[in-house]
Amino acid sequence: MPSTDTVVIGAGHAGLAMSRCLADRDVRHVVLDRGCVGERWRTARWDSFRLLTPNWLSRLPGWRYTGPDPDGFMSAGEFVGYLSDYARSFDAPVHAHTVVRRVERAGDGFSVHTDDAVWSARSVVIATGYHSRAKVPQLATGLATDIAQLTAAGYRSSSSLPDGGVLVVGCSASGVQIAHELAVAGRPVVLAAGGHTRLPRRYRGRDIVWWLDRIGSLERTIDQVPDPAGARAEPSLQLAGTARGRGLDLDVLRRSGVRTVGRLRALDGATARFADDLPDTVGAAQRRLDRLLAEIDAYAAATPGAAAGLPDPPPVIAVPADPSRIDLRLAGISAVVWATGYRPWYPWLKVPVLDAAGRIRHHRGVTAVPGLYAIGLRFQHRRSSTFVDGARHDAAYLADKIAADRAVRVGVCGGLL
Numbered sequence: 567m568p569s570t571d572t573v574v575i576g577a578g579h580a581g582l583a584m585s586r587c588l589a590d591r592d593v594r595h596v597v598l599d600r601g602c603v604g605e606r607w608r609t610a611r612w613d614s615f616r617l618l619t620p621n622w623l624s625r626l627p628g629w630r631y632t633g634p635d636p637d638g639f640m641s642a643g644e645f646v647g648y649l650s651d652y653a654r655s656f657d658a659p660v661h662a663h664t665v666v667r668r669v670e671r672a673g674d675g676f677s678v679h680t681d682d683a684v685w686s687a688r689s690v691v692i693a694t695g696y697h698s699r700a701k702v703p704q705l706a707t708g709l710a711t712d713i714a715q716l717t718a719a720g721y722r723s724s725s726s727l728p729d730g731g732v733l734v735v736g737c738s739a740s741g742v743q744i745a746h747e748l749a750v751a752g753r754p755v756v757l758a759a760g761g762h763t764r765l766p767r768r769y770r771g772r773d774i775v776w777w778l779d780r781i782g783s784l785e786r787t788i789d790q791v792p793d794p795a796g797a798r799a800e801p802s803l804q805l806a807g808t809a810r811g812r813g814l815d816l817d818v819l820r821r822s823g824v825r826t827v828g829r830l831r832a833l834d835g836a837t838a839r840f841a842d843d844l845p846d847t848v849g850a851a852q853r854r855l856d857r858l859l860a861e862i863d864a865y866a867a868a869t870p871g872a873a874a875g876l877p878d879p880p881p882v883i884a885v886p887a888d889p890s891r892i893d894l895r896l897a898g899i900s901a902v903v904w905a906t907g908y909r910p911w912y913p914w915l916k917v918p919v920l921d922a923a924g925r926i927r928h929h930r931g932v933t934a935v936p937g938l939y940a941i942g943l944r945f946q947h948r949r950s951s952t953f954v955d956g957a958r959h960d961a962a963y964l965a966d967k968i969a970a971d972r973a974v975r976v977g978v979c980g981g982l983l
């Protein structure tokens with residue numbers, strides 16, 4: 567049975583950040599991944615995908631973007647290259663193509679079962695990604711079988727769908743980008759819009775993420791927000807990795823030919839029914855946007871040189887009279903793309919740390935079971951925790967804990983257990 571001090575499960579950016587912080591503290595460890603470094607960026611993104619965060623906002627422990635375009639947006643392939651270079655830079659002990667099938671308590675530590683070995687370790691860090699399974703609503707089972715359905719993670723390009731129109735469900739980052747791409751490719755597109763966080767790509771001459779970083783929004787911690795559960799359930803950002811100033815809001819989509827409707831509430835064969843909540847949804851997103859822009863304006867007023875342009879708020883979105891029911895066949899719709907978010911999924915975790923919704927119970931990534939940690943969780947500590955840029959703080963915090971635990975064991979036992 568191979569043994570090590572810490573097993574990190576997952577070689578995405580969070581697992582690699584963890585590995586680098588453990589290496590910096592001389593903690594023996596391995597990183598196990600069912601695929602290769604950055605597997606999700608290789609296999610769960612569409613062909614034209616670009617990160618929605620600018621290149622400079624991909625800081626990892628001991629690593630940052632040094633290429634020619636700090637304000638640009640990496641493609642998925644470029645980001646895989648970025649992560650692979652990072653892993654090589656400190657010789658990360660990644661064991662690729664190693665699927666973790668089971669993690670269980672064993673004595674003071676854990677057994678980590680893979681297809682060809684059982685690792686014994688004092689600590690385990692779960693870095694398998696918060697966005698690991700597409701969250702498809704139960705009503706999907708009601709869709710007629712002659713209409714194709716797939717998730718945003720399974721979507722590749724317009725040409726990979728059957729001919730005809732497409733219903734895209736969900737209007738956060740993935741939904742709006744896929745809807746836009748399909749409309750530009752000449753497809754009739756209906757977009758069912760639920761709650762979302764509307765953001766312009768640029769404001770007052772700067773990228774919106776630059777402002778979020780400057781006003782401290784990304785660094786706000788879960789202990790500082792009035793409603794932690796609500797904060798963890800916030801809809802993801804309606805942003806696309808493009809230099810287009812206005813971004814991709816519902817109005818831009820409408821002008822590209824996308825027909826926007828309310829939240830999908832029932833599917834019966836080819837009949838789709840929608841809630842009449844579009845005015846409310848759009849209004850709520852507008853109010854959140856107004857609050858954010860006011861916060862930015864206040865920061866800009868107090869910080870000479872911050873703004874590089876005048877306030878240029880994006881126009882209020884005109885809400886069309888939306889239909890409550892569409893016959894998908896009559897409308898020529900041949901496919902449904904579920905861009906309805908993701909959920910965590912830990913079927914291999916046999917340690918009782920999950921809540922009723924299957925999420926890991928933790929504080930700052932530390933679970934109630936000694937030695938079991940997680941990284942990359944939604945608002946794990948800071949709002950940025952699920953973003954590439956946020957992992958560095960959580961990785962350092964957890965690595966300090968693991969190293970301190972190891973130091974205690976060395977002190978007590980006069981040598982490593």
Ligand SMILES: Cc1cc2nc3c(=O)[nH]c(=O)nc-3n(C[C@H](O)[C@H](O)[C@H](O)COP(=O)(O)OP(=O)(O)OC[C@H]3O[C@@H](n4cnc5c(N)ncnc54)[C@H](O)[C@@H]3O)c2cc1C
Pocket residue numbers: 575576577578579580581598599600601602603604605606607616617618619664665666667693694695696697698740908914941942952953954955
């Ligand atoms: C569509 C989309 C776009 C995003 N865009 C951005 C963006 O532009 N900027 C940004 O900062 N963030 C973005 N995010 C958020 C976040 O950065 C990504 O979800 C990121 O991939 C999470 O990194 P991670 O390391 O936590 O997990 P992942 O990248 O998901 O890595 C987890 C790893 O664990 C491995 N794994 C899973 N199960 C097992 C197992 N049982 N055994 C072994 N290995 C296993 C997987 O193969 C994978 O490599 C985006 C998320 C999504 C879904």
